[in-house]
Amino acid sequence: xxxxxxxxxxxxxxxxxxxxxxxxxxxxxxxxxxxxxxxxxxxxxxxxxxxxxxxxxxxxxxxxxxxxxxxxxxxxxxxxxxxxxxxxxxxxxxxxxxxxxxxxxxxxxxxxxxxxxxxxxxxxxxxxxxxxxxxxxxxxxxxxxxxxxxxxxxxxxxxxxxxxxxxxxxxxxxxxxxxxxxxxxxxxxxxxxxxxxxxxxxxxxxxxxxxxxxxxxxxxxxxxxxxxxxxxxxxxxxxxxxxxxxxxxxxxxxxxxxxxxxxx
Numbered sequence: 001x002x003x004x005x006x007x008x009x010x011x012x013x014x015x016x017x018x019x020x021x022x023x024x025x026x027x028x029x030x031x032x033x034x035x036x037x038x039x040x041x042x043x044x045x046x047x048x049x050x051x052x053x054x055x056x057x058x059x060x061x062x063x064x065x066x067x068x069x070x071x072x073x074x075x076x077x078x079x080x081x082x083x084x085x086x087x088x089x090x091x092x093x094x095x096x097x098x099x100x101x102x103x104x105x106x107x108x109x110x111x112x113x114x115x116x117x118x119x120x121x122x123x124x125x126x127x128x129x130x131x132x133x134x135x136x137x138x139x140x141x142x143x144x145x146x147x148x149x150x151x152x153x154x155x156x157x158x159x160x161x162x163x164x165x166x167x168x169x170x171x172x173x174x175x176x177x178x179x180x181x182x183x184x185x186x187x188x189x190x191x192x193x194x195x196x197x198x199x200x201x202x203x204x205x206x207x208x209x210x211x212x213x214x215x216x217x218x219x220x221x222x223x224x225x226x227x228x229x230x231x232x233x234x235x236x237x238x239x240x241x242x243x244x245x246x247x248x249x250x251x252x253x254x255x256x257x258x259x260x261x262x263x264x
């Protein structure tokens with residue numbers, strides 16, 4: 001099989017699949033191992049596709065589950081008009097919780113609450129589990145055997161990451177304000193907590209992921225949340241823990257050492 005035909009087959013498969021395809025899945029398009037091209041040829045064809053799409057409105061990107069064709073984020077201002085529904089938006093409390101799990105995993109709910117300084121709403125954990133962004137990876141060997149949470153491949157795919165190593169270091173996140181990154185986070189004022197969490201749960205259950213840029217905006221929210229938590233890591237804990245489910249950081253968080261990232 002010549003290189004042009006191989007590249008065309010892979011391009012058609014990535015476009016038709018609507019999800020990331022691994023090298024093994026792409027090889028499976030050609031039948032058994034004896035008939036399928038070697039993995040090196042498959043990867044070379046994908047690299048050729050990436051070069052063909054350079055400076056185009058679409059691109060071939062590698063994420064945790066494999067390769068996919070996606071729209072460049074710069075196209076969002078125009079393509080967003082194709083859909084009446086707005087992309088999913090999540091409360092600040094949810095994004096803070098997700099950021100802590102991503103950077104500190106494996107971590108228990110109690111440890112998340114110690115870092116944030118407020119109680120973590122059950123709706124937040126349920127939403128993240130339903131979105132398949134987090135999963136239970138084990139139980140802490142302490143009384144009560146609390147569940148430990150970690151991120152998933154779906155989390156990496158949604159945010160366009162190949163591995164957890166691609167998460168920006170916490171030290172770099174402190175400079176996000178200087179980059180003038182604009183965030184539109186729901187209001188965490190008193191009385192808005194349940195509505196924000198409920199909206200997040202509703203989005204997790206049924207709203208479509210129309211553009212790859214929706215995940216980019218959510219990743220910016222997670223990065224900003226992680227930056228705030230990093231700034232507060234050296235402060236002493238406040239008096240009594242605020243018991244609201246809003247997620248607003250009314251009190252400073254406990255100091256905590258960031259553990260090395262682990263890929264699950």
